[in-house]
Each structure stands twice: as C-alpha cells, then as structure tokens.
Amino acid sequence: MKFKITLISLILFVSAITIKKGFQLKYPDYFPKPTYDLKKNILTKETIALGRTLFYDPILSKNNTISCASCHSSFNAFAHTDHSLSHGIDDLIGTRNAPALMNLAWQKLFMWDGAINHLDMQALAPINHPKEMGESINHIIDKLNKTAPYPTLFKKAFRDTIITGEKILKALSQFQLCLISAESKYDQVKKNKKQFSDQENRGYILFKKNCNFCHTEPLFSNFTFANNGLAIDTTLNDFGRWQVTKKSEDSLMFKIPSLRNLSYTYPYMHDGRFNTINQVINHYIKGIKQSANLAPELKKGILLSSNEKTDLIAFLITLNDSAFVFNRNFAYPK
C-alpha cells in the first residue's frame, strides 16, 4: 500500500514536471541565453506542429496563394534565394530582401530596420502587407475556423477550439523558435568534434580582427544597427532604421545580419544587391561609401590581400549548416 502511494505520487510528480517544462529548446552551451521569454509561450510539440502547418499554408494570404515559406524557404535557410526583392501575392514586388530565419530566439528587434519589437508580432507584418499576403488576422481566423484540420489542431495545442490572434501568433513563434542553426563546421570545432584547416584558421583570425565587432560570434551578429557603407539605391530610397525612429543618427542604418548559412541565403544585403560572397568582401575592401553615419570601424575600408580574401571566405563557408537546411522537422509538413 505504502509502496503504491509512493509510486503513484512519484508518477504524478514526474508527469507534473514534464508537463510544466514542455518542450525544451536545444542549443549549445556557448550560445547566450535566449532573449525570447519562453515562460510566456511554453513550447509544446502540438503547438510547434500547428505553427509549422500555418507557416507552410497559403491560407494565411488573401487569395490563398502565398505562404510564409513562399518567401522563406527551408532549403535556403528560410531566405528567398534568387530574388533581390521579395515577391508576394499577384506577383507584387516588395522593397526588401527576405532575410534568413534562424536563431530567432536570440533577436530582440526584427526586420532590416527593427520595426518589429517581438517575434510574436512579426507575422502580422507580412499578413497585412498589401504586397506580401494582403490578408487580415480576423479573416484568417474565419478561414481557419472553417478549414479542417485547424479546429482540431488548435484544440490539441491550446486545449480549446476557440481560434484567436494570440494563438495563431504564438504558434507561429513556437515553430520559428525551433529554427536553431548550431551544427555548422564552426560549431563542430567549438564542440571539439572537428578542426579548422590552416586556411580556415587564418580566415578565422581575419574575421575576428575585421568583422566580429558587428557580426559577433557565436550568432554572428550583435543585432544592433550599423551603416556598412552601402550607397543608397535611389530607386528604393530606403533609409532603414530612420524610418522607425525618425532620428537623423539612424539614417541608412540597417540591422546587422547573421553570417551563418551564407551559401544558402544569397543575394545579400537589405536590398539583395550582391549575389556572391566575393562581391560582399570586395565591397568591404574597396566599395565603402563615406557618409556621416558610416561605422567608424569601416571608415578606412578593410585591408585584405587576395590571399587573405580567400582565407576569409574559407572561414565564412564553415558557417554553413547543412544539417539545419535539410532538417526534415523544419520542412514542409507531410
């Protein structure tokens, strides 16, 4: 009898802990703590699955043709390859390049200009954007209510069938929070499972000297805003961070992107102006445009011999994470 009671209470205790804890994000110990408050959106398998289904479903767009994945493809580390500017419903072209989606749990501000202050709220931007999905959250709720298996999926995820904006947004966040890239060669080296070649090592030293200040390890961005000397594209007149803060010191400042998975995420920069890593490095060597807000670190350009350039690129290639890009759990749900 006594044994039975202890056993039952033990089972209850253990299950209480596992239910409370939900699903844990796995990331390496050299990553900082996530900035996303996971206590406010407890991860569960069911909610992540719902988020994934929503992410891949064009039902989120006005004419049911465009899903999040139309612009953020898993095979491109969730960027939009081949298109310098993103394409939305009715083939309308937006004004910016779709960034890769990875390690989002560590970001505080989203979009190239930081206009979005929380991952949860991000999805509203493409959903409402007339050139992206042209839809409204209320109409999506109507559609989901009428479309199997959504009521069941919401019931599984949130224990009731009432679909709300909050639940849609939190589910999308849960899926996106799982998009962690931490299996590149660089990561294997950090985990003492592999070693850099001599060339990669030389590139790593050059990287730390010239780039790490902004593209800070291990996420390869410090997620602040900077002007890296790109000349303004007068067909777009995109002033970046200034558009949000209206402060002159923020003019032409853009969010520093992560450098993970570069081989999958071309073209580069907020307007997708460069197609190759080589072009990007050439920009830093001899293309820097002087301006009031140019980052002081880049005032003189970056000095690299052609051998050093090759070494630096060899290091950047070690940030490609094919395990992330081909992770079946992130691909179109079958």
Added chain:
Amino acid sequence: MIFIGFIFSAFYLFKPKPITLSFLPYFGKDSLVINKNYFSEIISDSVSIQSLRFYLSDINLIKNGRIIYQVKNQHNLIDISQKLQVKLFTKSELEFDSIQFDIGVDSLSQVSGAMGGDLDPMKGMYWSWQSGYINFKLEGKSNICNTRNHVFQFHIGGYIFPYNTIQHIILPVQNKTNINIKLNIKKMLSQIDLKNVNQIMSPSEKSVEISKQYANFFSIE
C-alpha cells in the same frame, strides 16, 4: 459544510457593490451617437463619428494623494459601439476622492509579444508594419476633409520617447459607486485643424499633441 456555506454567504452579503466606471462620449451638449451628423461652429461644417475606441489601463483610486486601490495589468478596450463600462471589485467599501487612469497601453506590455483578451491583435488596435498598439482611435467624416469620402482617421499611438502618447488622467470624484466620465469629442476636434490634419496613422509629434488634447477633455459628469 454548513459552516463553510455560512462563511461563504456572509462574505457574499458583506461584499460591497462593485464600482462602475462609465464612459459617456458627448458631442458638445449631446450624447454622441455613431454616424449622426453634428454641426461644429469652429469648422462651420458637419461632423459625424464612425468609431471611437481607446485603451483604459492602470486604474487607481486615490485618497488624500495616496493610492488605496489599484487594478494592475488590465487593459480594457473601451469602444463606443461595444463597451463603455468597467467594473471595479473592491474587497471593502472604500473612501476615495479621486480616480487616476491611463489612456493607452504601457511600454512594457507594448513589447511583451502576443497577448489575449482586449490586447489580442484581432481587436484591430495593433499596428502591423511597425510594432505598437494604437492607444486611441477616432474615425469619422466631415466635408471639410479633402480626403477620399471625406474621412478623418486619428490612430494615436507610440510608446517610445519622444513619441510617447500614453496619457495619465486624474479626476476628482463625488459619487462613489457610479463614476461617470464624460469625453467631449466636439471640444477635442475643435483643437484640431481638421482641414489640414485628418490622417494620423503612425507615431509622430502630431500624435503626441493630439493625445494631450484628448486627455484634456475627459471630465467627471
């Protein structure tokens, strides 16, 4: 069991009536009716209101300058066509001389991600392209507005300095169970140059100015 029942009913009996906070939108001397035409002398033209919604938060009851009752972390979406009342459930009968509240959503809630209830983005009070709640929304029509269908739209929000539009309001109160707060839209509009200022849809200096103006036109009936 009986004992518990007794305690329960005693508790129920002695529980004070909730305090009802009601918002009464006016246009001058008339109570405001949606889509009805009113005349404004200032612009010498007619004005009608299609929607009026705002967030009411951080309600405090004050006695001699000290907070004696506080409603925390609750944001009520006041909407002329849906909800104009909020009830305050106090534990005991309270003596107070004024009420304080904010019009808008505090800066912490602004950056806390998706929330439910009145803060759910499906309520239509959230800016999608640049994060932030709309604290106060007034939409209507006037022939003086040279816009499509003569509409004016004031979507007032912004939580980051210098465009912070949350407004803190303190009003003296007499009646302790029914607090009626008037909001005079005619007076508010009389401060705005409607001919030139009729579309405010993002945080700006103008939004801050307008938020200060409407804050002045809440009064106790």
